[in-house]
Amino acid sequence: MSEFTHLDAKGNAVMVDVSQKQQTKRQAIATGRIKMNPECYSAAKAGSTPKGDVLGAARIAGIMAVKQTGLLIPLCHTLQIEQASIDFEFSDEERCVIANCSVKSVGVTGVEMEALTGVSIALLTVYDMCKAIDKGMEIGEIYLVKKTGGKNGPYRNEKGEMYVGRP
Numbered sequence: 321m322s323e324f325t326h327l328d329a330k331g332n333a334v335m336v337d338v339s340q341k342q343q344t345k346r347q348a349i350a351t352g353r354i355k356m357n358p359e360c361y362s363a364a365k366a367g368s369t370p371k372g373d374v375l376g377a378a379r380i381a382g383i384m385a386v387k388q389t390g391l392l393i394p395l396c397h398t399l400q401i402e403q404a405s406i407d408f409e410f411s412d413e414e415r416c417v418i419a420n421c422s423v424k425s426v427g428v429t430g431v432e433m434e435a436l437t438g439v440s441i442a443l444l445t446v447y448d449m450c451k452a453i454d455k456g457m458e459i460g461e462i463y464l465v466k467k468t469g470g471k472n473g474p475y476r477n478e479k480g481e482m483y484v485g486r487p
Contacts (some may be wrong), residue, residue, distance in 0.1 A: 321361065322411050326395050333394070333395060333419070334395070335395050335397070336395070336429075337351075338397065338418045338428040338429050339428075341428035341429070341462035341471075343426055343427055343428055344426070344428075344469040344470055345424070345425075345426050345468070345469050345483075346424065346425050346426070346427060346429075346431050346467070346468065346469030346470060347395045347422065347423065347424045347425075347431065347466075347467065347469060348422075348423050348429050348430060348434065348435035348436075348464060348466070348467040348468075349420065349421065349423075349435060349464075349465040349466050349467075349469045350420070350421050350432070350435035350436045350438065350439045350462065350463065350464050350465060351418060351419065351420045351421075351439060351461070351462070351463065351465050352418070352419050352439040352440065352442075352443050352445045352460070352461055352462035352463070353411070353414070353416040353417065353418045353419070353443070353459075353460060353461050354416055354419075354446050354447060354458065354459045354460075355414065355415060355457060355460070356415055356416065356417070356418040356450065356454050356457050357435070357453075357454045357456065357457075357459045358414075358415065359453055359454065360450050360453040360457065361415045361416075361417075362412075363450070363453055363466045364410075364417060364446070364450055365389065365410050369449060369450055369452075369453065370452050371448075371449045371450075371452070372449075374445075374446055374449040374450060375408050375417075375446070377445055377449055378406070378408070378419070378442040378443070378445035378446045378449065379406045379408070379442065381441050381442060381444075381445040382404075382406040382421055382438040382441050382442030382445070383404045383406060383438065383454060384440065384441075385437045385440070385441035385442075386404040386421065386423055386434045386435070386437060386438040387404070388437075389433050389434045389437045392437060393433055393437070393477050397429050397431050399425050399427055399429065399431060399434065400425060400426070400427060401423060401424075401425055401431070401434065402424045402425050402426060403422070403423065403424035403425075403481055404421070404422070404423050404424075404434070404438060405421070405422050406419060406420070406421050406438060406439075406442050407419075407420045407422075408420075408442075410443065417443075417446055418422065419434045419435075419439050419442045419443050419446070420439070420465075421438035421439040421442065422435065423435045423438065424471075429470075430435050430467055430469065430470050431467075432464050432467050435464065435467075436463075436464060439462055440462055442461065443459045443462070447459060463477055463479060464477055465477050465479075
């Protein structure tokens with residue numbers, strides 16, 4: 321894995337040739353969180369923010385982002401997405417909203433970037449919907465929880481036990 325697959329022999333950026341790869345079922349799950357001040361957290365949890373349904377807007381934005389990942393990440397392949405979902409949970413202890421994105425596809429390349437993009441855009445949308453209350457929100461701890469499919473087989477992040485939501 322020390323060889324960079326997105327560079328040619330001259331060191332130029334290239335899109336990886338996946339035309340000879342076999343199709344497999346693929347899934348990736350990513351997670352992230354946004355921490356808020358007490359007032360913002362209470363309003364988001366109660367659904368009483370000035371902009372309305374924070375999580376509904378963030379869910380749609382995240383799913384839309386999953387479908388556009390190939391246009392956003394320069395050397396990322398455009399994929400046929402079979403399933404995408406964004407789920408949210410509230411952590412009273414950490415005063416944060418946790419976003420979890422699950423993406424499935426049948427294809428020749430993985431959906432890790434799609435899951436990470438979905439989580440990132442969902443959290444950015446939460447920020448946008450809540451910034452009137454708290455401009456100091458912090459987005460972080462975005463990572464791939466697990467992936468399945470492909471020649472390298474399954475992967476599970478060591479932080480996987482921190483994942484809250486669907487396995």
